[in-house]
Amino acid sequence: MSTYVARYQGRIVAANTLGSDRRADYHDVPRVVFSDPEIAATGLSEEQARPQGMDVATVALELPKVLARPVTYEKEPRGNLGLVADRERRLLVGAWAVATLAGEWIHQAFLAIKTCAPLGALLDSVFQFPTFSQGYLEALEKLDL
Numbered sequence: 053m054s055t056y057v058a059r060y061q062g063r064i065v066a067a068n069t070l071g072s073d074r075r076a077d078y079h080d081v082p083r084v085v086f087s088d089p090e091i092a093a094t095g096l097s098e099e100q101a102r103p104q105g106m107d108v109a110t111v112a113l114e115l116p117k118v119l120a121r122p123v124t125y126e127k128e129p130r131g132n133l134g135l136v137a138d139r140e141r142r143l144l145v146g147a148w149a150v151a152t153l154a155g156e157w158i159h160q161a162f163l164a165i166k167t168c169a170p171l172g173a174l175l176d177s178v179f180q181f182p183t184f185s186q187g188y189l190e191a192l193e194k195l196d197l
Contacts, residue, residue, distance in 0.1 A: 057081060082162045084155035089131055092158035095146035095165045098136050107139045109195045115151055118190045120182035133187040135161070137195050142171045149187075157185045171197065 060076065067074045085091040101108045112134040119129070131151020138145050147161030164174055171192065179189045 054083075077166075080162060080165045082155075082158050084158065086155060089151050090154040091148075091150050092154035093146070093148040094158055094162040095144070096136060097146055097148070101136055101138070101145055106145065108145070109137045109139050109197050111135050111191045111194045111196075113187060113191050113194070115184065115187050119184070119186055129184075131184070133191055135188075135191045135195060137171060137197065139197055141168075142197065143168055144171065144174065144192075147188075149184075151184060151187075153184060157183075157188075160185060160188055171195070 057078075064074050064076050080095045082092060082094040096104075098108055098110050112132060115131040115133055116129050129152065131149065131154065133149045133151065134147065135144060136146035137143065144161060144164045146165070147158065149158055163169070175189070175192050177189070179186045
């Protein structure tokens, strides 16, 4: 489906060929459309999480309204960021972004989802400032948990 998924599959095959016992895990694979601005997502949307019985909290932010001007090559920063969290487990279960370099910084959310990082640990993390990644902290702080 994507070159980055094929590369992941190749790493699994190579590891198993060399004697490991690895299995591919396609849960929460980040997805990116390399457009302008980039569109990126990982995990579940609100519409996917609710039928699974999750009580979800969601937030969507307009990045230029919540961030100091991110240090990028863009003179007029633009974009949106959204998060989906499972209230009961207090875990991030989904994220999306439509913004400059979203394909680069969606990985923060991917790792949080893949490793089941508690929201408390995410809220206690240090995010570079001013960058687009700071949007994750702003969004986490606005989740209605």
